[in-house]
Amino acid sequence: MLPGACRADPARPGRPQGLDPVVAVEMTRIAVIRNPKSHGNRMNPPGPTPEGVRLAEPFGRDALRTVLEDFAREGLDLLVIDGGDGTVRDVISLLPHTFGEDLPLLAVLPSGKTNVLAIDLGAQREWRLEEALNAARQAEPRIKERPPLRISWTDGHRPCLQGFFFGVGALVKATNLSQKVHKVGFFHNLAVGVTIATATFGALFGGARDEWREGVPARLTLDGQAQPGEERFAVVATALKRLPFGLKPFGAPREGLKILDVDAPPRKLLKALPLVLSGKAEPKLESMGYRRRDAQNVALAGCAPFVLDGEVFEGGELVITLGPALRFLVG
Template sequence: MASAPLPDTIARDRSIRRAGPPRVGIISNSRSHRNRVRGAEAAVVPADTPNLLYRGPRTLPALAHALREFRDAGVELLIVDGGDGTVRDVLTCAHSIFEGAMPRLAVVPSGKTNALALDLGIPPEWTVQDALHASASGTVRTRASVEILRGDAEEPELCGFLFGAGAFVRATELAQRTHKAGAFNSFAVGISLFWGVAQTLFGGRDNDWRAGEPVRLQLDQGPAVDKTLYILFSSTLERLPLKVKPFGRVRPGLKMLTVDAPPLKMARAVPALLRGSEAAWLKKAGYHRDDVSSFTITLDGGFILDGELYEGGTVTVRQGAPLEFVTP
């Protein structure tokens, strides 16, 4: 059974009201793209700002230590100054440290990819100071993360927002190459998407893109099915870069797209998928969309979570608890 939808906002027409200034913790990634170019935004916040803790951890153990400091200090607003990968690392560490009592979050989009910020309506030029101001007068939007559990584990190993396997892994590798060439955000997504489709359309029968990957897939509590997939893409985000709609109509919850291998009618199907078409012929041609609360996949190849490649095996992907994000 699909999980219950989350409201897009919980404070669309009202300010966030508190008895006093919130205790704020800032995690800044000095190696994120914008911070390397312009300097870390958090660094320009006055040191004597009341109720503010700033940390710039460079390793996962240092990040965990900083988050424990924030928890013990009673932080009410956690600002993440970085890209999607930084958000993934912070949420993954924070899940066990805050034990279900997560503070409100704010994202300053300073990475190479900032899909979460785009979905939340955060402008590219948003700063730490903007997030601080929004904590008093902005809107709060809710999003659930994607949680990844390994084998029979009950607690997630990873928390993020964009999960993919099969051709999604190759497309991500292409995106990382475009980053090195100076392309970022939606432009990088566009280049990678175009090149991936071209590789598939014009490749021969032995083309790795077309061949797909054998997997065992189980949706919610349904039966496990062995199949070969060209791509699997899943997310709890509602709005994606370039305004593409691979899951169809915009809606909350954990959504997934799977494409059978080898993909059929791609020249017609890809434009239809990207604009959100829900025509019946797409499913008949092997393009499947599902709303789920969780799914379990076994695959030999790796999977991608928010731009990072992880080892395959048997993993369960589920919708996590709702998180509150401060937005403009």
């Protein structure tokens, strides 16, 4: 298997056919991956871990993989991820290589700064480990499925990533800005709002070559069809249905891999932005350089860096698809 592949590790066989899903039986094998440096855990340190629940606080990808391999070897019914979007991204990126196809049920405790996935799942900000364990004990636990985005480099020299919110161009700049926003005390939806407002102000009133308006090299191909243009203000992708503040840049909530593709420099932004963010199906957006698309396979070339769930990564020749749906326990 190529190093960049994200297929299930053949050493981890899937659940034999004919067995009931794990949610049909009592969940007794439970583990927690906790990021002690996440905003919520630093502000409100968790209490003692309940007896019988395994806790790990690995530092770094190699340590995390070792922990997940141990959990997979011993067997796991429920894996609780106690951290922000970045912690979720790191865990789910390693699941195919550690658990193979026999994935445990997941639960996300919104302990990060923005918690976009938790918002989409409808998790309350106060949802902690005790509430998650109580939810798991229900006779019919509530489960939601979400397929992650799968980001692969075509050279195969880097392991693929899995996450839920991808962007190049303006999204990378906004992410770098958000780190400063967090340092002055804005978190959760407020941090998202301040970042969007500041980025919008720069894009509205900067010149054509202003840092907020200029494009990045990004050649886009959707399901084998090359899209016009070699520079873009932004390309954004997700498989989520709900975003903070009810924003709907991809249009009406729906299943699948959704794309927002914006020309550089953005045209008539003051007029287009409310239409884009509200999700309105306005045909004139296309002529203004704002395109919403659905795709199964996305290719992106140009080497511009990209952001995935709040962290910036080195760009390159990328392929974006949907991974198998993950099951999340919700309250």
